[in-house]
Amino acid sequence: MTDPHAVLPAFRWALARDLRIALRSRNELGIQLAFYALVVTLFPLTIAPDPALLNTLGPGVLWVAALLSSLLALPRLFAADFADGTLAAIALSPRPLAALVSGKMAAHWLTTGLPVVVLAPVFALAYHASAGDVAVLVAGLALGTPILSMLGAVGAALTLGARGGGSLLALLVLPLYVPVLIFGAGAVDAVHAGMSAGPHFSLLGAGLLLAALGTPFATAAAVRIALD
Amino acid sequence: MSVNWFKYASPASFLPLAGRLAPGFLVAAAILAAIGLYLGLVVAPTDFQQGDAYRIIFIHVPAAWMAMFIYVVMAGWSALALGYNTRLSAMMAQALAPTGAAMAFLALWTGAFWGRPTWGTYWAWDARMTSTLILLFLYLGVIALRSSIDDVRRADRACALLALVGVVNVPIIYFSVKWWNTLHQGSSISLTAAPKMAMIMLAAMLVMTFAVWFYCIAVVLWRVQAIIVEREQNSGWLAKAAGT
Numbered sequence: 001m002t003d004p005h006a007v008l009p010a011f012r013w014a015l016a017r018d019l020r021i022a023l024r025s026r027n028e029l030g031i032q033l034a035f036y037a038l039v040v041t042l043f044p045l046t047i048a049p050d051p052a053l054l055n056t057l058g059p060g061v062l063w064v065a066a067l068l069s070s071l072l073a074l075p076r077l078f079a080a081d082f083a084d085g086t087l088a089a090i091a092l093s094p095r096p097l098a099a100l101v102s103g104k105m106a107a108h109w110l111t112t113g114l115p116v117v118v119l120a121p122v123f124a125l126a127y128h129a130s131a132g133d134v135a136v137l138v139a140g141l142a143l144g145t146p147i148l149s150m151l152g153a154v155g156a157a158l159t160l161g162a163r164g165g166g167s168l169l170a171l172l173v174l175p176l177y178v179p180v181l182i183f184g185a186g187a188v189d190a191v192h193a194g195m196s197a198g199p200h201f202s203l204l205g206a207g208l209l210l211a212a213l214g215t216p217f218a219t220a221a222a223v224r225i226a227l228d
Numbered sequence: 229m230s231v232n233w234f235k236y237a238s239p240a241s242f243l244p245l246a247g248r249l250a251p252g253f254l255v256a257a258a259i260l261a262a263i264g265l266y267l268g269l270v271v272a273p274t275d276f277q278q279g280d281a282y283r284i285i286f287i288h289v290p291a292a293w294m295a296m297f298i299y300v301v302m303a304g305w306s307a308l309a310l311g312y313n314t315r316l317s318a319m320m321a322q323a324l325a326p327t328g329a330a331m332a333f334l335a336l337w338t339g340a341f342w343g344r345p346t347w348g349t350y351w352a353w354d355a356r357m358t359s360t361l362i363l364l365f366l367y368l369g370v371i372a373l374r375s376s377i378d379d380v381r382r383a384d385r386a387c388a389l390l391a392l393v394g395v396v397n398v399p400i401i402y403f404s405v406k407w408w409n410t411l412h413q414g415s416s417i418s419l420t421a422a423p424k425m426a427m428i429m430l431a432a433m434l435v436m437t438f439a440v441w442f443y444c445i446a447v448v449l450w451r452v453q454a455i456i457v458e459r460e461q462n463s464g465w466l467a468k469a470a471g472t
Contacts, residue, residue, distance in 0.1 A: 154393055158386050162376035171372055172390065175365040176397050179404035207400070218393055221310075225385045 010095035014103025015110075022111040028076070032069055033115055039065040040123045051128040058127030059137055059188035063181055065123075066116045066141060067174075070148040073112040074156045074169055077104055078223070082160045088227050098216035101223060105146075105153045105215070113145030129188075136188050136197045143204040144184040150215040151176045157222035180207060237314050239456045240465045246456075250449035257442035264435035272429050281345040284338050286432055290440035292335035292356075295363055296398075298328035298444065302370075303395035306388035318384035319459070321391060322374060323452040327444050329367035335360055355406035362401050366394045380459060 022029060043061045044054060081087040091097055120141055124134045155173035162168060187200035236242045268286035275282040302324040309317035339357060340350040351357065370387050377383035460466045 154389075158373060158390055159376070161382075162373065162386075163378075164372065164376040168372055168376050171365065172369045175362045175369065175401070176393070178362055179397075179400050182404045182407075203404075214396065218389065222386065222389055225382060225389065228379075228382055228385070 006095050007099040010093075010099035011103040011106070013095075014090075014100045015106050016103075018104050018107030019110060022107060028073075029111055029115070032073055032112055033119065035072060036065050036069040036116055036119065037123070039068055040126075044127075054127045055129060055133075056192075058124055058129050059133070059185045061127065062120055062123055062137060063141070063144075063185045066113075066120070066145055067148060067177055067181060069116060070108075070112050070145060070152060071170055071173060073108065074152045074173070075166060077108050077153055077156045078160055078226075079156075082226065087160075087223065091223055091227055097220040097223060101153060101157070101219040102216045105149050105219070108153065109146045109149040113141075113149055116145060117141045133188055133191060136191050139201065140184040140187040140197070140204060143201060143208055144180045147180045147204070147207050147211045148177060150211040150219075151180075153219045154215055154222055157219045157226060160223070160226035180204070183207070237312075237316055239316050239319070239460055240469070242316055243453060243456050243469070246449040246453050250446050250453070253442045253446035253449065257439050257446060260435055260439035260442060264432050264439050267428065267432035267435060272432055273426070279345070281342060284342045286436045287440075288335060288338040288342055289433055290437040291331045291338065292360060293437060294440055294444055295328055295332035295335050295360060298324050298331060299363060299366070299391075299398060300395060302328060303391045306391040309384060309388045310392070315381075315384070315459075316456075318388060319452050319455045320448070321388060322384070323448045323455055325367055325370050325374070325387075326451070327447055329364060329371065331440075331444070332360055332364040332367060336364065355402070358405045359398075359402045362405075363398065366398070370394070 040061060043057065047053060047057070078087060081090065090100055093100070117138060120138055121134045124137055129137065152169075152173050155169050155176070158172060159165070159169045183200045183203045187197040187204075190197050190200060236245055264286060268283055272283070274280050302321050305317045305321040305324065308314060309321060336357065339360075343352065344350050370390055373390055374383050374387050377386055457466065
């Protein structure tokens with residue numbers, strides 16, 4: 001059995017390491033956010049910039065953009081460490097691998113999910129969302145985007161060393177993202193329809209707990225398979 | 229009498245067994261399909277609401293059931309492959325994926341042709357249609373992952389893990405889509421309520437279900453033979469078994 005005291009230090013170590021790497025390659029984070037902003041900007045250009053229409057489409061567009069920018073950053077999660085052998089060294093450490101990959105997931109969310117959550121209100125206002133809508137949207141994104149990072153980590157680990165790279169990862173991961181997208185964007189729709197967003201938040205929270213319980217172990221198993 | 233089930237966990241002893249079983253299942257499927265189609269297309273009366281268009285359910289419903297069922301079976305073989313590290317389990321999972329994808333596609337395709345005369349639209353974003361579409365993507369993901377990894381044993385284990393992650397998500401996806409939007413009619417068959425279908429229609433559908441089921445088993449057994457021969461071509465036993 002693994003020593004329970006080894007879990008938290010392992011998590012903290014992996015989190016701090018990945019955050020440090022992310023902060024030292026800040027331009028990648030910038031590109032990420034520029035991509036998010038661009039996707040959000042393209043939709044009004046393809047449909048009429050009618051305020052009522054944009055108000056209806058806004059939550060869905062912001063969610064799809066959040067999902068795509070999370071997906072865009074997934075290969076970075078393991079690929080570089082896999083290529084230079086760091087991942088093999090990490091997997092050999094006596095600390096539990098599930099805790100180490102959890103730290104990497106948390107770093108992925110802090111560098112890709114959190115900026116999206118913070119920036120969402122600005123873009124939501126560009127889509128003529130009301131203040132109440134913005135609050136519900138941001139709360140949904142805050143609950144949902146960590147799930148995207150966690151499910152994405154499983155896919156990123158599974159595709160290590162596989163041909164097809166990004167498009168294969170998208171095929172594996174996007175279907176699994178569907179429930180998060182539905183409940184996240186659905187929360188705002190529920191408020192529009194005069195209902196409470198509570199059930200959607202409860203389901204997102206349940207999904208978050210379930211993902212936090214399951215995905216570290218699935219990701220650790222996938223990393224071991226890739227390193228075989 | 230005790231049977232050593234593990235005997236057939238070896239590809240060498242499973243290959244001849246699959247070769248003997250596959251034609252039997254195919255013949256059974258053909259006979260059942262003949263009976264089922266006769267019952268469904270000739271004996272069953274025209275539905276007073278849907279006209280003759282409803283008759284597509286004799287293909288549509290079995291295909292939709294098999295699409296879901298095969299995914300669960302594939303996940304079961306995947307769990308065995310990961311748990312016991314048995315090669316044959318992974319080969320079975322590999323053989324099941326294309327058939328499952330075909331069934332999901334067939335269910336969507338026939339559903340579109342049913343929907344046009346019945347609902348007036350080929351496609352509606354309804355729970356079961358959308359979740360079947362996502363199921364098709366899950367199958368395609370497993371097939372794509374397998375073809376993207378060159379090392380066969382690694383592909384086995386990666387696909388097994390993906391199938392297990394997928395099988396946990398299938399009910400979540402189903403309910404999320406269901407609560408999101410539902411205009412699909414209720415289930416045609418329910419174990420708790422009295423069936424609303426005429427007995428003869430139900431009988432035809434059940435016979436067709438077994439026909440499609442046996443067809444899937446036959447096709448998977450054929451495909452697994454091809455996979456065994458392909459993977460074991462450099463091993464001694466295959467050459468001996470072929471008598472060369």
